[in-house]
Amino acid sequence: MEIQKEQNGNALTLKIVGRLDAGSAPELSKELTTALDGVTDLTFDFAELKYIASAGLRVLLVAQKRMKKQGAMKLINVSEAVMEVLDMTGFSNLLTVA
């Protein structure tokens, strides 16, 4: 997994490339602990996210809970395979998928 960051003032876009699995989720989790400071508008660009497992969902849930307090979060360019996992777990109702 690779994380590409693009920051514009209080808006942060994180493009996640590759797989968000049990091996890579801790890296994203660690990144978010500091990257979200002062961010009011968080976007996850999943155009190149091929795969997500429960470890990745957990990181998204924690991020969503934090962003609810300090701003807004959305997912963009979600692939069919990733969307299926979001739907199955009810996460598509908890998260904003644009």
Place this chain on the structure above:
Amino acid sequence: MEKITVDALVENLQTVIDFATEKLEARDCPMKTSMQLELVVEEIFVNIASYAYHPEIGAATFCMEFEENPSAVKMTFIDGGKPYNPLEKDDPDTTLELEDRDIGGLGIFLVKKNVDEISYEYADGKNILRMKKFF
């Protein structure tokens, strides 16, 4: 039957996934099914790696067997860790609001959603989880 045994460590997840996807590809398993099974393999293996032997390290064995007419794959995970039946875990309530959702139980829930049959047995000091999926 084809099988692989590795130390149950998250570092070995990719080895087990590669083993599974290679066998599925060789059997012309559709891409979508293959991705669902990849998720199943990950969730079970990571559970074993995280809890079965903690804080020790032990082995996990993954077996695959194929059937024809109709096409199906049988997958079995075996570990010698603490007795644990993941099927006894309550499914998460997927209708809850954000504040009330917690992060547990999602993995095994995804497993159950993505296989057609699943059963657990504890025998000879081993956890044995058997699954089957048609494709």
